[in-house]
Amino acid sequence: MRTLWGEIAYQLGGVEGYRMLEEEDRTGVAPGSDVLKELFDRFSPALVLIDEWVAFLRNLYGEEGLPAGTFDQNLTFAQALTEAAKRSPRALVVASLPASDAEVGGGGGREALLRLQNVFGRLESVWQPATQDETYEIVRRRLFQPLSAEGYRVRDAVVREYVRYYREHRGEFPSEVLEPRYEERMRLAYPIHPELFDRLYEDWATLEGFQRTRGVLRLLASVVYTLWVRGDTSP
Structure with a gap:
């Protein structure tokens, strides 16, 4: 051929x-x-x-x-x-x-x-790869193994800790972090905070030359590797 x-x-x-x-x-x-x-x-x-x-x-x-x-x-x-x-x-x-x-x-x-x-x-049907919330799941699957029963327990404990902290310091954070929807976003994005996704996809993605999928994955892979090597267990 x-x-x-x-x-x-x-x-x-x-x-x-x-x-x-x-x-x-x-x-x-x-x-x-x-x-x-x-x-x-x-x-x-x-x-x-x-x-x-x-x-x-x-x-x-x-x-x-x-x-x-x-x-x-x-x-x-x-x-x-x-x-x-x-x-x-x-x-x-x-x-x-x-x-x-x-x-x-x-x-x-x-x-x-x-x-x-x-x-x-003339004939196309345009398909967008994923919504922003769906990218949470995509990135997690590329970087992490599926959560076990123990993993879900740890995830929920971490999310509760963040919610508690936001409530105790409500004057220091946007009001949206106290809404049930934001708590659900933290569960979806775990173990990456949704605010980090927002900055990457809303701010960094506008930079010339920044590749949204590959760039985000490479950056987060480097961050996760560094935390893993350090043995960081903080929420």
Whole structure:
């Protein structure tokens, strides 16, 4: 396989699927939506997941004669792929696109992102990875093992200690920390305080170049490691 469409055809239908696009793969010419729909219909249900598409395309920008096809042919394929998926009842295309200029990578990357946004903008259903509260669970699963029965007991004791402290010093903290909802947020975020999440996701996430998911995980992993090495057992 030389091209993205040749690789997709092979992954969906093996040798038989690849034969349907062999000529287009060999010549680097993007297939039309009709043949892609036929591919989907024959080997459906089909789920096509494409990550780092912009990074792939920016390497083709301004280049000719590459086995993967030209920049324009690959964007023609993107349009044909989305149209074929729309017409095929049991096919779905999911692609991730960068959310910031820091992840785009130069003029070729910006052009690729703009063109892909235009292609998907006609048919897209935008999906946001997680709400802010849901990130608590995501980060905890990446950094910590699931809580045991003893872990839940410790968690509730820690939350009660914070609630007690906030009530005794109510004049020093925002009123929201005394609400039942905030107590529930502390349980959801445990063993990380929700205020730290708020600062990371509301303040740090606005900084140029800060990657919300990877940046938060790397920072918190470093903090957790330091506390673990120190043997810190404070609430």
